[in-house]
Amino acid sequence: MTPALLARLVSGEGAALLASLPPYDEAAAFTLADRLRAEGFDADLVAAALTQSRLRARGERKFGTAAHGMLFTVDGLEQATRRQIAQLHARRFSASGTRQVFDLGCGVGADARAFAVAGLRVTAVDADEVTAGVAEFNLRSWAHAKVRHGLAEHVSVPTAQAARTIGVWLDPARRTPGVSDLQGRTRRTFRLDQLAPSWDLVRELGAATAAAGVKLSPSFPHAAIPLGTQAQWTSYDGEVLECVLWWNDAAWDTGRSAVVVSDQFAHEVLERDATGANPEPARLDRLHGFLYEADRAVIRAGLSGALVRRVDGAELDTGIGIVTSPRDVVVPWAKKYAVSDAIPFNLKALRSWIRDHRIGRLTIKKKGASVDPVQLRRQLRLKGDNEATILVTRVGGAQAVLMLAPVR
Numbered sequence: 001m002t003p004a005l006l007a008r009l010v011s012g013e014g015a016a017l018l019a020s021l022p023p024y025d026e027a028a029a030f031t032l033a034d035r036l037r038a039e040g041f042d043a044d045l046v047a048a049a050l051t052q053s054r055l056r057a058r059g060e061r062k063f064g065t066a067a068h069g070m071l072f073t074v075d076g077l078e079q080a081t082r083r084q085i086a087q088l089h090a091r092r093f094s095a096s097g098t099r100q101v102f103d104l105g106c107g108v109g110a111d112a113r114a115f116a117v118a119g120l121r122v123t124a125v126d127a128d129e130v131t132a133g134v135a136e137f138n139l140r141s142w143a144h145a146k147v148r149h150g151l152a153e154h155v156s157v158p159t160a161q162a163a164r165t166i167g168v169w170l171d172p173a174r175r176t177p178g179v180s181d182l183q184g185r186t187r188r189t190f191r192l193d194q195l196a197p198s199w200d201l202v203r204e205l206g207a208a209t210a211a212a213g214v215k216l217s218p219s220f221p222h223a224a225i226p227l228g229t230q231a232q233w234t235s236y237d238g239e240v241l242e243c244v245l246w247w248n249d250a251a252w253d254t255g256r257s258a259v260v261v262s263d264q265f266a267h268e269v270l271e272r273d274a275t276g277a278n279p280e281p282a283r284l285d286r287l288h289g290f291l292y293e294a295d296r297a298v299i300r301a302g303l304s305g306a307l308v309r310r311v312d313g314a315e316l317d318t319g320i321g322i323v324t325s326p327r328d329v330v331v332p333w334a335k336k337y338a339v340s341d342a343i344p345f346n347l348k349a350l351r352s353w354i355r356d357h358r359i360g361r362l363t364i365k366k367k368g369a370s371v372d373p374v375q376l377r378r379q380l381r382l383k384g385d386n387e388a389t390i391l392v393t394r395v396g397g398a399q400a401v402l403m404l405a406p407v408r
């Protein structure tokens with residue numbers, strides 16, 4: 001989309017056309033486009049309106065019904081922070097005493113909207129003219145939010161002692177310009193030296209501003225965490241979405257942390273929760289009745305020790321994030337299973353177990369083990385009326401199979 005086409009889409013005939021479209025239906029899109037062109041609408045405007053209709057439908061996953069009042073670009077939607085997570089970013093700035101946030105590389109404005117909704121004044125910029133225009137549209141309801149087209153490098157963020165209530169938010173693009181997939185999405189990069197704005201600018205602004213947050217890939221390496229910052233891995237419904245580095249007033253703690261989010265809750269796990277955990281891995285001949293599997297954000301943050309402490313147990317193997325314990329407790333950021341059996345990993349022994357228990361339907365979970373579940377299933381010759389779940393994993397350094405039942 002060009003800036004001129006965006007301007008047509010948000011006003012007059014274009015806005016009326018967009019508002020008149022029925023709920024998006026991929027199968028009917030071609031016919032609808034033909035009909036609209038036959039009614040005299042310009043082909044480019046029809047294509048742009050239908051693209052928005054498709055992106056709005058896709059955007060519901062991140063923004064609920066609010067997506068239908070927003071505009072997107074393909075990359076902008078893909079990179080946008082989901083509403084529940086953006087609200088957490090906004091909450092942290094507000095609680096840190098921030099009154100104004102500079103969002104440098106605002107994309108379609110998903111984070112900026114959450115800042116504005118939280119009552120924070122927002123100055124948002126984006127290097128891409130159309131993306132900045134889309135963000136301006138998405139922030140049109142908040143007079144205290146301003147968007148402009150420009151480079152983060154050209155914005156002078158107040159950083160002196162007098163600027164105690166100024167915060168900066170950066171969500172650098174992690175895409176390789178010019179390289180895109182079939183859907184038109186540019187390819188992702190996980191290299192810090194390919195961030196835009198640059199990793200150098202990120203660290204410079206982070207250190208100099210009263211409160212700063214920078215959203216990075218979940219694969220951000222522990223060794224690269226800048227001194228004095230808080231690194232927080234966040235998952236939503238079990239999927240790890242980001243690692244945010246928080247600086248100065250926005251860093252409530254230093255070191256690594258995780259936040260596990262769903263529509264119902266947000267639970268934080270801190271580095272100190274893991275301190276002093278029993279470092280000894282479990283032994284296969286001493287497994288307990290319950291198994292706890294930490295949320296992936298906790299594992300990415302390297303904080304499985306917090307689960308070991310919480311359930312007073314032992315991790316199956318170092319860093320694996322699964323803990324055996326005799327205690328039956330509720331940990332909102334871990335899944336719980338009952339263990340009915342455990343054997344060393346051995347095809348013959350596993351086949352006998354399957355045969356003896358007449359297992360016809362099997363769920364194979366795998367964590368830290370080098371097996372191919374598809375091939376394993378074929379080799380097991382399932383037969384019988386019973387159903388089972390097995391976990392192929394490592395216990396105390398050796399591969400093992402644990403037979404599981406979910407527990408509420």
Ligand SMILES: C[S@@+](CC[C@H](N)C(=O)[O-])C[C@H]1O[C@@H](n2cnc3c(N)ncnc32)[C@H](O)[C@@H]1O
Nearest residue numbers: 080081105107109110111127151152171196197
């Ligand atoms: C990951 S997106 C931001 C997504 C946003 N936080 C949201 O939730 O909608 C990053 C944006 O940074 C912009 N960008 C990249 N380099 C920039 C620079 N040097 N100055 C300003 N914006 C830049 C890109 O155009 C892109 O829209």
